[in-house]
Amino acid sequence: METHGTPVKILLVEDNPADVRLTIEALKEGKIINRLNVVKDGVEALDYLQRRGAFTDAPRPDLVLLDLNLPKKDGREVLDEIKRDDDLKRIPVVVLTTSQAEEDILKSYNLHANCYISKPVDLEQFIAVVKTIEDFWLAVVSLPRS
Amino acid sequence: MKSAPPSSKTVPADSAGPGLEQVPPDTGESDRPMEQQPSDRTVATAENRYRTIFENLNAPVILTDRAGRIENLNRAAAALFAPTTPSRGQARPELPWLTAALAAMAGGDTVELGLGLELETTTGRRYFQVNLKRLSDGSGQFTGTVAILNDVTDLRRTETRMRTLVGNLRRSNADLENFAYIASHDLQEPLRMVTSYLQLLERRCGDHLDADGRDFLHFAVDGARRMKTLIFDLLTFSRAGRSDKAFVATDLNEVLRQVRQHLGPAITESGARIEFPVLPTLAAEPTQMVQLFQNLLSNAIKFRGGRPPRIRIDVRDGGSHWHFAVQDNGIGIAPQYQERIFTIFQRLHGKSDIPGTGIGLALCRRIVERHGGRIDVESTEGAGATFRFTLGKEPPEPGRQEPND
Numbered sequence: 001m002e003t004h005g006t007p008v009k010i011l012l013v014e015d016n017p018a019d020v021r022l023t024i025e026a027l028k029e030g031k032i033i034n035r036l037n038v039v040k041d042g043v044e045a046l047d048y049l050q051r052r053g054a055f056t057d058a059p060r061p062d063l064v065l066l067d068l069n070l071p072k073k074d075g076r077e078v079l080d081e082i083k084r085d086d087d088l089k090r091i092p093v094v095v096l097t098t099s100q101a102e103e104d105i106l107k108s109y110n111l112h113a114n115c116y117i118s119k120p121v122d123l124e125q126f127i128a129v130v131k132t133i134e135d136f137w138l139a140v141v142s143l144p145r146s
Numbered sequence: 147m148k149s150a151p152p153s154s155k156t157v158p159a160d161s162a163g164p165g166l167e168q169v170p171p172d173t174g175e176s177d178r179p180m181e182q183q184p185s186d187r188t189v190a191t192a193e194n195r196y197r198t199i200f201e202n203l204n205a206p207v208i209l210t211d212r213a214g215r216i217e218n219l220n221r222a223a224a225a226l227f228a229p230t231t232p233s234r235g236q237a238r239p240e241l242p243w244l245t246a247a248l249a250a251m252a253g254g255d256t257v258e259l260g261l262g263l264e265l266e267t268t269t270g271r272r273y274f275q276v277n278l279k280r281l282s283d284g285s286g287q288f289t290g291t292v293a294i295l296n297d298v299t300d301l302r303r304t305e306t307r308m309r310t311l312v313g314n315l316r317r318s319n320a321d322l323e324n325f326a327y328i329a330s331h332d333l334q335e336p337l338r339m340v341t342s343y344l345q346l347l348e349r350r351c352g353d354h355l356d357a358d359g360r361d362f363l364h365f366a367v368d369g370a371r372r373m374k375t376l377i378f379d380l381l382t383f384s385r386a387g388r389s390d391k392a393f394v395a396t397d398l399n400e401v402l403r404q405v406r407q408h409l410g411p412a413i414t415e416s417g418a419r420i421e422f423p424v425l426p427t428l429a430a431e432p433t434q435m436v437q438l439f440q441n442l443l444s445n446a447i448k449f450r451g452g453r454p455p456r457i458r459i460d461v462r463d464g465g466s467h468w469h470f471a472v473q474d475n476g477i478g479i480a481p482q483y484q485e486r487i488f489t490i491f492q493r494l495h496g497k498s499d500i501p502g503t504g505i506g507l508a509l510c511r512r513i514v515e516r517h518g519g520r521i522d523v524e525s526t527e528g529a530g531a532t533f534r535f536t537l538g539k540e541p542p543e544p545g546r547q548e549p550n551d
Binding site: 016018019022025098119121122123124126 | 334335338341342349374
């Protein structure tokens, strides 16, 4: 994977700094070189993706890791807007949340989430999950160039 | 026949005592002449008798004429509604509520006004059940109405108080369950951070710590892990009461098959033998039935003595409910703890002896109660335990879990 010239770009939408850091630490243990950008609420996430406001130069991410419970605009709305946008809808969105509620899972897939993952409580498992996400979405599957 | 009410037509003319036992059966031929030809004395005696009864009844009774004006009222009614009985010549007084009730009767022969009639009386506002009945003379002509009242104020008050209490109870129960659910759900999030960062610390910096440091870290990780289990159990427990999944026909033989599969390793390891007859199918929530039987069986295995566990499940048809018994040959429970074991997080054994959080039986009780049953235990310490519980054959009606509803 290190042979890839450009590191893969991941956008993490997460408001809890402890969770952000944990994801960064977990990604560090993975094999894939990545550049992680973090936004802290739903409004920022859409600004980033649509390159508005402070994010006019933001790179298009290869993968979005989206929490559901976010300030200002929650993850479900962000997901809905991404998947309605003809340009953005091809970016794989992984819902990564603590919720295990059946309704959240159903709602997310109805809004065309690419997959839904409940964050495991255990660190080992969390690291394993982040590695799996990386491997699958950034190495196994073929994605369109843009 | 002793208590058969006398009918005015069968009262014998000169019956001396008040005892109704002396009234001959009305099929007797001897009644006929009196019926046809009542003497003045007969009428006076009968009149006198009924007046005495009328005056001394505890129930307020009011007689009206055809227009609904008060013709007569007994002492009980007079004490409540008017200071005196109107004397002849005066205009007959009216009671507005009675006039209205008579109008509502609209020519019907008899009307019963339920528990709700609230009336102003000399002793304040009271509730009455009111019976209205049309009166007619010998030739069937409408002559007026009799109103018989039953004071149900105390009943009403008790009922209202009960309803308020049940309402409060249900609300506080719902609040509590909601609280437990939210608390356990929201507690998971910060706990995940504590656990994760402790583990990260151990993983990345464990080598830089000395033996003491590693010990401390180990205890912290262990504490967080146990808290996680408790929160998870609390969530399971509160979900068991909140569940709104429908009851479906559930084959307990299939439930037992699943339970035995889940407990496979424990059964093999302990050498447990589980016997049960053909079990019924009942209206239940299948996952909760699995939880119930699994908790009882795993307890029977967990709390075994030195011997391999022998567990016997029995079932008996108790009409509206099935009666179950799960009997084991384990260590048993001393009498003073037999109620406590059904309380959440109550444990009788040290964590190092037998693991567990103390949720199992509390969950069992909750499940059994949700299925319209009860659970208790019979045991002698050291000589095994028998858990007895009932499960309703039909699903409980909504809201029936609370009493008096």
